[in-house]
Amino acid sequence: MDFQSKVVLIFLNVSILFLLLLFLSYLLIVKDRRTKKENEMKQINLFMDPYVKAFVFNGEIIPRTLFKQRGIYFEVLEKQLYQLYSYVNKENEKDRIDNLVQAYLLEYYQEKLKHRRLSIRMNALYYIEDFNITYFEKELMKRYRQNNYEDLSEKYQVMRVLSSNQSYDYFNFSVLDKEEHPKFIYKDMLQRFDKSYSLQYINFFSLLPMNFKKAILEWIGEVKELSKISFIEATLHDKQDEIRISALKALYHLGVVSDVNLIVEFSSSELYQERVLFARLAMIMQKQRLKSLLIQMVTDSNWFVRQAVGEAIASYSDGNIILEYILESHQDRFARDLAVQWLEVGDQVWI
Amino acid sequence: MDLILNVTSYIFTVFVWLSIAYMVLSISIYVVIFLVSAKQLRKSYLLHEQQPYQDYLTSYDTKPLTVIVPAYNEERGIYNSVRSLLSMNYPEYEIIIVNDGSKDRTLPLTIEKFSMKPINYPVRKRLLSKPIKQVYQSRTNPNVYLVDKENGGKADALNAGINLSQYPYFCSIDGDSVLDRNAFLKVMKPIIESNEKVIATGGSIRIANGCVIKRGEIMKIALPKSPLVIMQVIEYLRAFLIGRNGLSKFNLLLIISGAFGVFNKEWVIKSGGYRTDTVGEDMELVVKLHQLIKDQKSDKKIIYVPDPVCWTEAPYSTKILRRQRSRWQRGLFESLWNHKHMIGNPKYGLVGMASMPFYLIFELFGVIIEVIGYFIVPFGLLFSMINLPIALLMFSLSVILGSFLSMAAVLLEEWSVNRYPTKKNLIVLFLYALTESLWYKPMTVYWRFEGIIQAFQKSSSWGEMDRKGISE
Numbered sequence: 040m041d042f043q044s045k046v047v048l049i050f051l052n053v054s055i056l057f058l059l060l061l062f063l064s065y066l067l068i069v070k071d072r073r074t075k076k077e078n079e080m081k082q083i084n085l086f087m088d089p090y091v092k093a094f095v096f097n098g099e100i101i102p103r104t105l106f107k108q109r110g111i112y113f114e115v116l117e118k119q120l121y122q123l124y125s126y127v128n129k130e131n132e133k134d135r136i137d138n139l140v141q142a143y144l145l146e147y148y149q150e151k152l153k154h155r156r157l158s159i160r161m162n163a164l165y166y167i168e169d170f171n172i173t174y175f176e177k178e179l180m181k182r183y184r185q186n187n188y189e190d191l192s193e194k195y196q197v198m199r200v201l202s203s204n205q206s207y208d209y210f211n212f213s214v215l216d217k218e219e220h221p222k223f224i225y226k227d228m229l230q231r232f233d234k235s236y237s238l239q240y241i242n243f244f245s246l247l248p249m250n251f252k253k254a255i256l257e258w259i260g261e262v263k264e265l266s267k268i269s270f271i272e273a274t275l276h277d278k279q280d281e282i283r284i285s286a287l288k289a290l291y292h293l294g295v296v297s298d299v300n301l302i303v304e305f306s307s308s309e310l311y312q313e314r315v316l317f318a319r320l321a322m323i324m325q326k327q328r329l330k331s332l333l334i335q336m337v338t339d340s341n342w343f344v345r346q347a348v349g350e351a352i353a354s355y356s357d358g359n360i361i362l363e364y365i366l367e368s369h370q371d372r373f374a375r376d377l378a379v380q381w382l383e384v385g386d387q388v389w390i
Numbered sequence: 391m392d393l394i395l396n397v398t399s400y401i402f403t404v405f406v407w408l409s410i411a412y413m414v415l416s417i418s419i420y421v422v423i424f425l426v427s428a429k430q431l432r433k434s435y436l437l438h439e440q441q442p443y444q445d446y447l448t449s450y451d452t453k454p455l456t457v458i459v460p461a462y463n464e465e466r467g468i469y470n471s472v473r474s475l476l477s478m479n480y481p482e483y484e485i486i487i488v489n490d491g492s493k494d495r496t497l498p499l500t501i502e503k504f505s506m507k508p509i510n511y512p513v514r515k516r517l518l519s520k521p522i523k524q525v526y527q528s529r530t531n532p533n534v535y536l537v538d539k540e541n542g543g544k545a546d547a548l549n550a551g552i553n554l555s556q557y558p559y560f561c562s563i564d565g566d567s568v569l570d571r572n573a574f575l576k577v578m579k580p581i582i583e584s585n586e587k588v589i590a591t592g593g594s595i596r597i598a599n600g601c602v603i604k605r606g607e608i609m610k611i612a613l614p615k616s617p618l619v620i621m622q623v624i625e626y627l628r629a630f631l632i633g634r635n636g637l638s639k640f641n642l643l644l645i646i647s648g649a650f651g652v653f654n655k656e657w658v659i660k661s662g663g664y665r666t667d668t669v670g671e672d673m674e675l676v677v678k679l680h681q682l683i684k685d686q687k688s689d690k691k692i693i694y695v696p697d698p699v700c701w702t703e704a705p706y707s708t709k710i711l712r713r714q715r716s717r718w719q720r721g722l723f724e725s726l727w728n729h730k731h732m733i734g735n736p737k738y739g740l741v742g743m744a745s746m747p748f749y750l751i752f753e754l755f756g757v758i759i760e761v762i763g764y765f766i767v768p769f770g771l772l773f774s775m776i777n778l779p780i781a782l783l784m785f786s787l788s789v790i791l792g793s794f795l796s797m798a799a800v801l802l803e804e805w806s807v808n809r810y811p812t813k814k815n816l817i818v819l820f821l822y823a824l825t826e827s828l829w830y831k832p833m834t835v836y837w838r839f840e841g842i843i844q845a846f847q848k849s850s851s852w853g854e855m856d857r858k859g860i861s862e
Contacts, residue, residue, distance in 0.1 A: 055790060059798065061799050066804045067817070069814055070804070070816065156433065162438050163434070191583075201780040221585040223583065227449075237836055342514055346556075379512060380510070383509055
């Protein structure tokens with residue numbers, strides 16, 4: 040190794056060490072500043088708290104000089120208002136919080152939404168939704184349409200904010216949007232829109248992506264929208280398995296079927312999920328005709344189905360007598376195991 | 391004589407330059423992984439703690455979860471561990487404690503503390519496991535079950551737990567771990583958001599020694615006093631924040647720690663469950679899942695969640711640490727050996743072409759190269775077969791590979807996750823990381839080398855884990 044190589048080697052090691060030390064110093068300074076900032080925030084919080092509470096609860100005017108147009112003041116105000124928002128009940132108190140948000144935090148969030156770090160933009164979106172700020176609707180619509188997302192969670196949060204804001208533009212756009220998202224985000228949207236908006240999606244049902252269709256059916260069940268029972272029942276014979284399963288889930292949550300004959304065929308379906316959901320529906324409906332089908336299903340080849348059947352039989356008023364009879368006289372070992380389990384433990388089944 | 395000397399000198403030279411090439415390549419790869427990981431981690435720096443998970447607390451789409459706690463001689467930690475599990479923020483879950491033939495008071499203690507009653511519960515034997523003696527259910531917490539079974543090892547206990555579980559996802563955790571309240575939400579979020587495309591998620595594990603834990607909850611995060619444990623803290627930061635996070639970005643993750651991971655039950659059953667004849671059952675399962683994904687031409691994913699969600703006790707003594715490290719290395723060897731057909735096989739995509747060769751060359755063979763290096767450099771210097779500048783070059787490369795990368799991991803933690811509260815913590819970690827190449831790395835490399843030898847001797851012993859208990 041020549042002299043030049045030795046110099047390069049030493050230079051390499053010293054440079055790396057120097058860079059690491061430099062980065063350490065930077066992080067120590069950042070840590071120091073953060074600690075100071077946290078202390079300052081505590082002080083500001085103590086100082087601002089009585090003014091903010093007096094305004095929210097009694098409508099007493101806040102002197103404009105209270106906020107010194109520094110980010111830290113708005114950060115404290117954001118935290119205070121977020122806490123207050125979770126426990127104020129009266130409409131006028133909520134309105135006053137909204138007034139403070141509109142007066143002081145819009146510019147603050149505008150900046151945060153443009154931040155290059157994802158987490159800062161996401162935090163701004165969370166607060167925009169919580170404070171129900173509609174001011175950014177146009178900007179968020181523009182953002183929603185763009186395709187270069189650093190992370191899809193940002194797009195999903197934009198969808199949540201727009202639906203919380205009852206954005207009509209977004210509603211129209213989402214009807215025609217061919218891009219398919221996961222089911223959970225469609226459900227989040229449906230829960231956030233007013234029911235009158237969400238139910239309108241039914242008119243466009245055939246145009247929507249599969250996950251959206253499933254979300255609509257399941258959401259109707261989860262919010263117990265009994266007026267749409269005929270719509271749900273109409274999808275019970277859809278060609279696509281996933282739609283039928285979602286429809287059965289919706290009926291299970293609704294707890295009602297207008298005509299028992301509509302579900303009888305599912306007791307012998309080829310899909311085990313449909314047989315499980317039949318058993319669950321039979322448990323809710325408590326009909327003698329369904330009970331006799333349940334008794335036939337105790338020998339089902341699928342474990343999940345047998346569990347659901349056991350749970351359903353046990354729920355009938357004479358369920359224990361039936362289970363004891365199965366335990367004593369049934370030929371099938373799995374059926375006897377099932378009877379033991381439901382007589383002794385009682386449990387749920389999940390598919 | 392001259393000929394022998396010449397040949398020896400030639401072999402030395404070849405080995406030295408091979409080692410240098412290996413270290414340069416190794417450093418380059420780790421730097422790339424570090425950069426990928428740093429970018430990824432920084433994205434979520436200072437993200438709101440609660441907001442991203444709020445919707446999932448009430449959603450019907452949040453899948454219920456079975457938590458399996460294998461327990462073998464865990465009398466010190468089992469009660470606090472399960473108690474902390476009972477206060478998790480998650481809508482629906484059951485806890486199955488599997489007493490794997492403990493010789494201490496794990497069984498009576500669990501029965502007494504959770505008021506367990508024996509139940510007649512037909513177990514669905516989808517995976518093989520040692521016979522179950524009795525299943526119990528808690529009277530006070532009906533979602534807590536206890537399975538008392540014959541001793542069969544951790545993998546066997548997990549298989550028994552899977553057989554008893556009734557939910558579609560299960561989470562395996564160690565009997566003496568403490569979880570963050572939102573841990574389940576954090577690891578299930580990618581599964582829900584991907585429409586169940588993600589079939590397994592690994593949580594970030596941190597060392598709890600030194601932290602203040604009360605009633606199964608972390609009250610204060612602090613560093614331990616023992617240098618040996620501090621070095622393990624640094625090692626975990628490096629492994630989880632750089633290694634696993636970087637590999638996960640490309641679906642190349644081969645290990646989900648046994649201390650905390652969530653899996654899709656049906657996929658695990660399809661893959662045959664946990665393998666009981668290996669000591670590295672956690673890595674073995676993940677490799678099998680990757681194999682199954684590729685064999686079925688599926689687009690499923692296995693990912694890592696960088697948030698620190700699980701706190702576990704690290705060995706205090708060199709004796710226990712030595713056992714643990716040699717066992718891990720044996721586990722790595724066995725997994726790579728069992729799936730050797732995947733290594734370099736284009737059928738297995740990037741897992742076969744990049745991830746497995748990476749583990750083979752840098753995690754398994756790397757140890758052999760390093761051990762030979764530790765002997766050959768002083769020997770070569772003594773007999774003038776290596777000159778001083780070359781020895782210095784090798785030393786400086788090993789410092790970069792050991793100390794500098796660990797120091798970078800410490801800084802990355804501060805820059806992105808930032809869990810250690812004081813400046814002193816940061817400085818202590820940084821300075822200890824600087825010393826890694828001088829004492830800790832050679833020591834652990836030697837123990838890992840022992841693990842490879844044991845693997846050749848087909849040792850299947852786990853060794854006892856002497857725990858002090860981490861929760862008050």
